[in-house]
Amino acid sequence: MILMEHIEKSEQDQMIPSLGRRKFLRSLGALGAAALCGVTGEASAQDFSGGTIPSRYGENWDSSYEQMKVVYDREYDGEKILKNRFRRDGKRIIGSMNGKEIEVPAEFVGRVLGHLKRMLEAGALRFIFRLDAFHGHPYMDADLYEQRYGNELQDVVEETRILLADRDVEILYHNSEHLGHADNPAVRELVQKRNVIGRTVDASVEILPLPEGPGRVTARSAPEGTTNFRAYIKFAANKNGEFAISFKGKEIRLDLSLDDDEYF
Numbered sequence: 001m002i003l004m005e006h007i008e009k010s011e012q013d014q015m016i017p018s019l020g021r022r023k024f025l026r027s028l029g030a031l032g033a034a035a036l037c038g039v040t041g042e043a044s045a046q047d048f049s050g051g052t053i054p055s056r057y058g059e060n061w062d063s064s065y066e067q068m069k070v071v072y073d074r075e076y077d078g079e080k081i082l083k084n085r086f087r088r089d090g091k092r093i094i095g096s097m098n099g100k101e102i103e104v105p106a107e108f109v110g111r112v113l114g115h116l117k118r119m120l121e122a123g124a125l126r127f128i129f130r131l132d133a134f135h136g137h138p139y140m141d142a143d144l145y146e147q148r149y150g151n152e153l154q155d156v157v158e159e160t161r162i163l164l165a166d167r168d169v170e171i172l173y174h175n176s177e178h179l180g181h182a183d184n185p186a187v188r189e190l191v192q193k194r195n196v197i198g199r200t201v202d203a204s205v206e207i208l209p210l211p212e213g214p215g216r217v218t219a220r221s222a223p224e225g226t227t228n229f230r231a232y233i234k235f236a237a238n239k240n241g242e243f244a245i246s247f248k249g250k251e252i253r254l255d256l257s258l259d260d261d262e263y264f
Contacts, residue, residue, distance in 0.1 A: 062180035063131055065187065072127040072237070081130075081236050085255040088242060097160045097231060097259050107201065108164045109243060112136070112233055112256060115171060115198030117245045118205045124193040125175040128237040128254055132179065136171040136198070138163045138229040139222040146227075160231045160258060170226075171198045171233065174219050195220040231258045 063071065075081065086095045086104055093104040115136070119125045125133040140163075149162060163169050176194040179187055195208040195218075208220050222228055234257045241253035 057131065057178075062178050064180055065126070065184070068127060068131050068179065071131060072129050075129055076237050077239055080238050080240065080255060082234060082255045082257045082260050084259040085257045086242060095164075095256075095258050097157050100157050102157065102161055102164065102258075104164055107167070109256065111198070111201050112171070112235070113243055113245050114201050115173065115196075115205055116235065116254075117247060118198070119173065119175065119196055120245075120247045122193065122196075122205060122207060123190070124173075124196050124205070124207055126190065128235055128252065130236070131177055133173065133175040134177065134234055134236060136173040136233045137222060138169050138171050138232060139226040140166065140169050140229070142225050142227040144168060156230050159229060163229045163231060167200060169229070172196070172220065172222050173198065191218060194218060197223075233258060234260050 057071070084096045086093050086109065088094075093106060093109060095102050095104045116125075116128060116133070119133065127133065148166070154162065173196045174194060175196065176191050179190060192210060193207050195210070197206040197208065199206075210218050211220055235254055237252055237254040239253055241255045243256065244251050244253045246252070
């Protein structure tokens with residue numbers, strides 16, 4: 001089997017030299033997700049407490065499109081995977097961060113659902129689950145963030161409230177996480193579209209070109225001059241998901257979370 005060479009180098013190596021202390025500390029949450037982006041061919045991944053979280057996918061993470069669809073269909077019809085997922089409480093949407101409940105604006109949910117729908121329409125993703133598209137890194141123009149919220153590191157819960165409420169927050173998505181068979185033209189086309197930026201509810205998504213230079217890194221970092229949030233958005237399709245999007249006349253139900261580091 002020829003595996004897609006899309007092993008992602010940790011974004012920490014790319015980001016630290018150009019970040020000040022404040023930006024580096026703020027980026028740690030995004031780097032946790034970036035570490036997930038780099039897991040291929042491993043049975044487990046390190047968590048921040050030094051332990052390991054076994055992978056539900058075994059030793060071989062790279063899958064063909066056909067193999068991926070089998071796993072996706074099984075997970076879509078099975079038990080929910082995201083644990084700290086958004087839930088409805090009457091007219092409110094409630095999420096959590098570090099065990100504290102946070103009200104989630106409906107506009108934020110609509111924005112993420114819109115991004116996913118547009119990425120499907122653009123052919124930038126096929127499946128909304130761990131092996132293809134499962135996360136996005138929120139970020140914001142650094143000067144604008146400093147102007148509105150100051151220069152000091154925010155409490156992570158308060159910072160999460162900012163990313164949920166501020167409409168100038170953008171999200172960088174990394175898709176085609178574990179898509180194998182590099183000899184397949186359709187696979188190559190998907191990987192070319194794996195870095196996507198989503199902005200406002202009404203704006204089109206922007207597909208970024210793959211990084212240039214030596215190595216096999218295919219994941220783009222957030223644009224220069226931006227501040228990464230520590231929380232990052234995760235999503236998983238499931239037949240009983242709280243939210244839904246439509247694509248090609250079919251409803252796709254899914255759940256969203258900001259606090260599911262064990263999503264393996």
